[in-house]
Amino acid sequence: MASNSQVITCKGVVCWGGGEPVTIEEIQVDPPKATEIRVRMLCSSICHTDIKRIRGSPLVKYPLAVGHEGVGVVESVGEEVKNLKEGDTVIPTFIGECKQCENCISGKTNLCLTYPLTNNGLMRDNTSRLSCKGKKLHHIFSCATWSEYMVVDANYALKVDPSIDLAHASFISCGFSTGYGAAWKEAKVESGSSVAVFGLGAVGLGAISGAKMMGATKITGIDKNDMKREKGEIFGMTHFINPGDSDMPPSKLVKELSDGKIGVDYSFECTGISHLINESLQATKVGTGKIIVIGAPTEPIEPFGFGSILQGRTLKGSVFGGLKANSDLSIIADKCQKREFPLEELYTHEVQLADIHQAFELLKQPNCVKVVIKI
Numbered sequence: 001m002a003s004n005s006q007v008i009t010c011k012g013v014v015c016w017g018g019g020e021p022v023t024i025e026e027i028q029v030d031p032p033k034a035t036e037i038r039v040r041m042l043c044s045s046i047c048h049t050d051i052k053r054i055r056g057s058p059l060v061k062y063p064l065a066v067g068h069e070g071v072g073v074v075e076s077v078g079e080e081v082k083n084l085k086e087g088d089t090v091i092p093t094f095i096g097e098c099k100q101c102e103n104c105i106s107g108k109t110n111l112c113l114t115y116p117l118t119n120n121g122l123m124r125d126n127t128s129r130l131s132c133k134g135k136k137l138h139h140i141f142s143c144a145t146w147s148e149y150m151v152v153d154a155n156y157a158l159k160v161d162p163s164i165d166l167a168h169a170s171f172i173s174c175g176f177s178t179g180y181g182a183a184w185k186e187a188k189v190e191s192g193s194s195v196a197v198f199g200l201g202a203v204g205l206g207a208i209s210g211a212k213m214m215g216a217t218k219i220t221g222i223d224k225n226d227m228k229r230e231k232g233e234i235f236g237m238t239h240f241i242n243p244g245d246s247d248m249p250p251s252k253l254v255k256e257l258s259d260g261k262i263g264v265d266y267s268f269e270c271t272g273i274s275h276l277i278n279e280s281l282q283a284t285k286v287g288t289g290k291i292i293v294i295g296a297p298t299e300p301i302e303p304f305g306f307g308s309i310l311q312g313r314t315l316k317g318s319v320f321g322g323l324k325a326n327s328d329l330s331i332i333a334d335k336c337q338k339r340e341f342p343l344e345e346l347y348t349h350e351v352q353l354a355d356i357h358q359a360f361e362l363l364k365q366p367n368c369v370k371v372v373i374k375i
């Protein structure tokens with residue numbers, strides 16, 4: 001039996017169908033089963049994947065308990081949970097790490113086969129611990145962080161130092177870490193290299209930060225919002241391009257800035273805008289260019305020319321920037337706790353959980369990077 005077998009009734013944000021406005025509801029949160037933990041959320045934030053799934057996605061089942069970024073405290077644990085206990089501060093994750101499967105031991109990928117990214121929005125036994133008005137709620141991946149309580153398998157949670165800044169912990173639970181990991185783990189950016197980052201939201205700023213840590217010397221950020229220039233520079237960007245200022249395609253503008261005008265060594269597509277995958281490809285060097293696609297997709301992929309790939313470039317997609325949910329994210333959490341990243345620069349807006357509707361307006365403001373949800 002779980003350490004608390006009572007059903008908890010609390011507030012949570014529910015999306016009843018794609019394209020419908022979200023509502024604040026009373027939800028019921030069942031106790032955790034044997035390998036699960038129930039988490040009292042302390043702080044959450046908004047990632048573009050949440051917005052895309054609220055707008056409607058064929059991948060998602062509704063009704064949906066929204067949110068996948070956040071940090072909380074373990075309220076109760078199932079009887080088989082060994083690695084976590086009541087009162088631990090945890091970041092819920094959307095991939096796990098068994099350290100035993102073929103992928104985990106390969107050292108080549110973070111995509112654990114035992115605890116995978118799930119799109120059905122259910123627990124590992126294909127049921128849900130969350131319900132509202134008698135209806136089963138689905139999660140975004142394995143999480144439902146815009147709720148006062150949620151249940152997650154203990155393998156999808158990372159214990160962190162309780163003194164960690166809660167908003168910053170929320171930022172590293174998805175967006176920022178995805179970018180940082182893409183430069184660190186997925187691209188393995190080499191010292192002295194050149195980098196282009198398309199889109200300077202939290203993911204792009206994370207990619208800049210990761211590229212700088214790896215020793216990249218020329219880091220060009222591309223964003224149509226001039227207010228992102230200052231943010232990019234704080235994280236380590238050396239050059240900025242606003243593609244709105246020119247008739248030339250962004251890839252050409254990146255090339256113009258590069259040594260010998262032959263492009264960059266690495267590019268990171270952080271926007272999810274389909275045609276920018278091709279721009280990211282074209283911006284890199286023939287023969288050696290490496291492109292990492294990490295933006296949450298907004299539309300079907302557009303075809304790109306054979307030539308871009310045949311000319312020796314490598315195109316790679318990544319979930320969570322190639323970060324292992326335990327061994328790598330714990331290193332980032334440690335750096336976050338020691339305030340090695342200027343994550344306060346991401347914190348531009350906040351709302352109370354009950355005022356979640358205001359958050360969608362705040363996201364449209366040009367100076368908005370992250371909206372924190374106080375729970």
Ligand SMILES: [Zn+2]
Nearest residue numbers: 098101104112
């Ligand atoms: Zn594994």
Ligand SMILES: [Zn+2]
Nearest residue numbers: 047049174175
């Ligand atoms: Zn996310």
